Amino acid sequence: MKIWIFAEAEGDAPSTATLELCTKARELADTVECVYAGSNADALAGPLGEYGVTTLYAADVGDRLVGVVGAAAIAALVDEHRPDIILFAQTYDGRDAIARLSARLDRPVLTNGSSLTVDGDTVKVGTAIFGGNTLVDAVFEGPKPYLAAIRPKSFSAEPAGGGAAAVVPVSGLELGRAGEATVLARHVEEREGPKLEEASIVVSGGRGLGSAEAYEQLVEPLAKLLGGASGASRAIVDAGWVPYSKQVGQTGKTVKPKVYIALGISGATQHMVGMKGSDHIIAVNKDGEAPIFSVADLGIVGDVHKVVPKLLEALQARG
Amino acid sequence: MNVVVCVKQIPDPAVPGELNPDHTLKREGKLILDESDSYGVEMALQLRDAAGEGEVILVSMVPNQEVSGLRQALAMGADRAILVSDDALHGADALTTAKVLARCVERAGAVDLVLAATESTDGYTGTVPAQIAELLGWPSLTFAKHVELADGKAQIQRQTEAGYDDVVAPLPAVVSVTAGVVEPRYPSFKGIMAAKNKPVDQVTTADLGLGPDDLAPRQRIVNVAAAPARQAGEKIEDDGTAHERIVAFLEELKVV
Ligand SMILES: Cc1cc2nc3c(=O)[nH]c(=O)nc-3n(C[C@H](O)[C@H](O)[C@H](O)COP(=O)(O)OP(=O)(O)OC[C@H]3O[C@@H](n4cnc5c(N)ncnc54)[C@H](O)[C@@H]3O)c2cc1C
Ligand SMILES: Nc1ncnc2c1ncn2[C@@H]1O[C@H](COP(=O)(O)O)[C@@H](O)[C@H]1O
Numbered sequence: 001m002k003i004w005i006f007a008e009a010e011g012d013a014p015s016t017a018t019l020e021l022c023t024k025a026r027e028l029a030d031t032v033e034c035v036y037a038g039s040n041a042d043a044l045a046g047p048l049g050e051y052g053v054t055t056l057y058a059a060d061v062g063d064r065l066v067g068v069v070g071a072a073a074i075a076a077l078v079d080e081h082r083p084d085i086i087l088f089a090q091t092y093d094g095r096d097a098i099a100r101l102s103a104r105l106d107r108p109v110l111t112n113g114s115s116l117t118v119d120g121d122t123v124k125v126g127t128a129i130f131g132g133n134t135l136v137d138a139v140f141e142g143p144k145p146y147l148a149a150i151r152p153k154s155f156s157a158e159p160a161g162g163g164a165a166a167v168v169p170v171s172g173l174e175l176g177r178a179g180e181a182t183v184l185a186r187h188v189e190e191r192e193g194p195k196l197e198e199a200s201i202v203v204s205g206g207r208g209l210g211s212a213e214a215y216e217q218l219v220e221p222l223a224k225l226l227g228g229a230s231g232a233s234r235a236i237v238d239a240g241w242v243p244y245s246k247q248v249g250q251t252g253k254t255v256k257p258k259v260y261i262a263l264g265i266s267g268a269t270q271h272m273v274g275m276k277g278s279d280h281i282i283a284v285n286k287d288g289e290a291p292i293f294s295v296a297d298l299g300i301v302g303d304v305h306k307v308v309p310k311l312l313e314a315l316q317a318r319g
Numbered sequence: 320m321n322v323v324v325c326v327k328q329i330p331d332p333a334v335p336g337e338l339n340p341d342h343t344l345k346r347e348g349k350l351i352l353d354e355s356d357s358y359g360v361e362m363a364l365q366l367r368d369a370a371g372e373g374e375v376i377l378v379s380m381v382p383n384q385e386v387s388g389l390r391q392a393l394a395m396g397a398d399r400a401i402l403v404s405d406d407a408l409h410g411a412d413a414l415t416t417a418k419v420l421a422r423c424v425e426r427a428g429a430v431d432l433v434l435a436a437t438e439s440t441d442g443y444t445g446t447v448p449a450q451i452a453e454l455l456g457w458p459s460l461t462f463a464k465h466v467e468l469a470d471g472k473a474q475i476q477r478q479t480e481a482g483y484d485d486v487v488a489p490l491p492a493v494v495s496v497t498a499g500v501v502e503p504r505y506p507s508f509k510g511i512m513a514a515k516n517k518p519v520d521q522v523t524t525a526d527l528g529l530g531p532d533d534l535a536p537r538q539r540i541v542n543v544a545a546a547p548a549r550q551a552g553e554k555i556e557d558d559g560t561a562h563e564r565i566v567a568f569l570e571e572l573k574v575v
Binding site: 074098099109110111129130134180187188189200244251252259292297300301311318 | 562
């Protein structure tokens with residue numbers, strides 16, 4: 001069994017989601033290799049090797065889209081190398097890549113996966129549907145390679161201690177008109193404190209806060225005091241109170257912190273699918289019937305404008 | 320400016336979802352316009368009106384001839400629709416959907432732009448727009464939170480993990496838009512009346528030149544189970560001291 005992973009980078013390191021996939025692939029396959037679209041493959045080869053990757057096929061991306069170049073690179077290599085499964089993280093670039101590749105190779109996709117099992121030639125992908133209430137397992141039929149996208153945080157990332165992966169450059173790719181899309185500029189939103197997906201405490205706010213100012217006065221300081229990250233429901237992202245990078249849920253980030261604190265969030269299934277895996281959940285909502293209470297270890301039926309300022313004061317007093 | 324908008328008609332998301340005995344999603348009865356697609360419809364109307372000419376053409380694929388969702392989008396101001404409805408599409412996967420929709424785009428005539436949502440509310444595969452682009456051989460600009468057209472090009476702000484990128488591509492192209500990219504209008508009474516008489520071109524997969532081989536499902540659901548439920552814990556009414564309980568809880572967890 002040979003598994004390929006579409007590797008993504010965060011700066012000069014493989015993304016955590018990539019390492020999660022490598023760890024899982026190692027458990028299932030004898031050969032784990034990565035395909036990467038970017039300019040700094042050499043920097044990734046060491047860390048990927050530690051997670052069991054032996055070869056890193058690397059295509060330069062320049063100002064093209066990562067998903068477009070990644071799909072073209074995989075398409076150019078599959079016939080020769082015949083991977084059984086190709087895994088993608090359910091990220092923006094991962095989704096572009098798996099979509100383009102699926103159409104190019106004429107293979108179906110299973111996406112939003114949260115588990116992956118291999119039994120002989122049967123490859124099964126588990127997905128949570130209906131906002132995480134129901135788990136379905138689907139299998140691929142027809143010819144390989146099988147293409148699956150897995151949500152970040154589905155597996156844990158653990159190094160195995162191998163040497164650096166061999167970097168094999170890939171060039172002369174056929175991008176067609178897809179290659180006419182050009183990245184003009186990249187904008188990185190500023191962030192203080194830990195990353196949302198990695199923070200051990202996440203404080204999220206929702207529409208119940210009433211205003212963007214309340215988010216700044218209640219959510220941000222509480223996250224900061226607890227050394228955590230601030231998150232949000234989609235309602236307030238769409239309303240423009242906070243940037244999209246803070247969104248937790250089906251279309252946002254999946255978080256699994258030690259403590260998740262939901263302030264003025266109703267607990268729509270699409271929100272809960274992104275935070276239900278937290279170790280402990282605290283919710284403050286003035287509606288005692290709010291669905292968020294069905295998952296909260298500590299539920300406070302109350303007004304965020306009354307509870308949170310006192311909480312901030314009490315925590316500050318402790319120093 | 321001719322813009323095709325992919326609009327999915329879905330069961331009311333407020334009603335809990337159900338699966339058929341063969342494990343496919345239940346999509347019977349009245350379907351509504353996926354709210355996620357109302358943004359694409361609005362964006363298309365604004366682009367058509369800014370250009371001062373052209374059409375907004377809806378394309379939709381359903382298993383049951385349903386047009387209620389399409390009528391909602393026609394009432395907003397779209398000009399016409401192509402509806403693919405065919406028993407052969409029952410349980411169609413994302414790539415099959417993309418094949419059908421790509422053929423609809425070709426059927427629509429000279430098209431400058433295809434708009435879709437980044438993911439549907441009920442299926443949320445999130446791959447259909449880029450699959451359509453690949454099948455048409457067009458560039459795709461996905462996850463757009465802002466869209467501008469000028470000089471035969473589409474320029475977007477593309478959502479990224481870290482922030483956003485400015486990305487540009489020459490037309491024709493496929494653009495997928497996130498919720499909130501524009502504010503969708505409510506259909507006016509006049510719009511609702513007019514929608515009743517707008518043309519809906521009802522086609523089958525055979526009309527689109529797709530045969531059973533193109534549509535055969537290549538993935539199968541083998542198991543469905545309820546997810547392990549989380550237990551609700553302690554719930555208290557705030558009597559002015561609830562913050563103390565939160566502090567104590569955080570202390571028990573040793574995070575403060
Ligand atoms: C395809 C799709 C994808 C989606 N993806 C996501 C996603 O990734 N993430 C996400 O979050 N949502 C997502 N949604 C949206 C989701 O369905 C909900 O609309 C959203 O989560 C609601 O946000 P909210 O809880 O902040 O707002 P609301 O549902 O409006 O809830 C506000 C809550 O605040 C409470 N409240 C009001 N005032 C106070 C007060 N003073 N003190 C305390 N409580 C108060 C109210 O009782 C209420 O429960 C998605 C929807 C679709 C269709
Ligand atoms: N059956 C369909 N009919 C029309 N458009 C669709 C259909 N399925 C998907 N789309 C479009 O593709 C987007 C992404 O869908 P999905 O890949 O299923 O998450 C949707 O939001 C629609 O814009």
